[in-house]
Amino acid sequence: MNGRNSIVLEKVHLELESAAGPVNILRGIDLSVGLGEAVSVVGPSGSGKSTMMMICGGLERPTSGRVEVAGKDLTRQSEDQLALIRRDHIGIVFQNFHLVPTMTALENVAIPLEFARRDDAFDRAAEGLKAVGLGHRLTHYPGQLSGGEQQRTALARAFAAEPDLVLADEPTGNLDGDTGRQIIDLMFDLTRDKRATLLLITHDPALAERCDRVVRLVDGRIVDDGRSDRSAAE
Incomplete structure (x- = not known):
């Protein structure tokens, strides 16, 4: 990292209206994530983890x-x-894959590249699918793929345009243990190879610890940004 940050949140609040009145989802979030850093976000259900990720993704x-x-x-x-x-x-990368069911794996991965008007969109999409072990599944539709294959397709799509930042929300939540571990290994490999920043939402403590830093969120507030533990270890 060169001292710059990929993500900076300063005093971020989110309040939503409900029948019972205003609901505070995020209560003054301050967070910085450095370029190339892998940061996991953990906390109880309803603590605001996914909402914070959605805000980071615009x-x-x-x-x-x-x-x-x-x-x-x-x-x-x-x-x-x-x-x-x-x-x-x-x-x-979402927990529920979010693939377009009427498009093949190749077409799903090509979506962001076509949006970017890349002339080589389908060639790059094919390369991306081969990189996640799905070179033989290019013309298959999501309904013809296993859960693990669908998430591999979603990973290929997320990395297709070589993003600076990857946001992953419980990427193994709908997968069995072995398949989930394969997907996570693949995600970390791709993140390292592309030199991307990773913000990972997870309930899995072991997975969280694979990141450079673990941020803990409780009731819409960051109670530990992982820096103090890391500094003490050093």
């Missing part, structure tokens, strides 16, 4: 605070500008 807007990703202040961007930032800088 998929949710905070009520207040500053959100900077890849040098861009997301709070100042239009929806179209946010879409371009995601296209050029961010790859996202």
